[in-house]
Amino acid sequence: MSNLEIIQRLYIAFQERDTNTIREIFDPEIEWIQNEGFPGGGRHIGTKAVLNDVFAKFRLDWDIWQAVVEEWLDAGDTIIVLGKYCGTYKTTGKSTTAAFAHVYRLRNGRIFKFQQYTDTFKVAEAMQ
Template sequence: MNNLEVVQQLYQWFSQKQFDQIRTILSSDIEWIQNEGFPGGSIHYGIEEVLSGVLTNFKKDWKQWNAVVKEWFDSGHAIICLGYYEGIHKKTGKLMKADFAHVYWLKDLKIYKFQQFTDTLMIQRATEQ
């Protein structure tokens, strides 16, 4: 397995909600940076904080949530993903679509840092009554 395959596996496991599997590819001291204004947006440290503060949180407010990657870029120690989020907010019923860029840094096939870049305005609009 290489770094690109690790990140691709992450998206597959996330879509299948296989959080125990996700734990196996995250570094114990991972730094996960979500845009301010994004659900769970802030900096999260460690596997448990990433899982509880970010990855499992979407089911609370979103009827549906997907991250669709359209392009993958492998720079060796970092993987860049371009794509979009799509979802339906539970309270408003509004459909949302927002472009993103995700950057993952890896060492020894473990993700030790993630940084998100996305249009949080599109997500905010879906949550407004």
């Protein structure tokens, strides 16, 4: 399986909430970096931290949350995904759409680093 196919498989696992597949794809010591100001923003180390401190909180706080992929860029050991987040925040009932770029670095068929780039202001608007 190519690195691009691994990342495409990851997004299917995200949609299906398939944590077993996510665990297979993540390096156990993955470094997951989300923009400051974004829910779960900051640096998270390890699969357990990402699943608990990032993904689980989204399921609690957002009625709807999707990462809609618009383009895949294959740079070998680095895969860049461009798209938009769409979500509705439970507390306010407000919706948001915000562009994103996700940069994945892979080694031996597993993601060892993720970096997010997004418009945190658009997400914060829905939360206020």
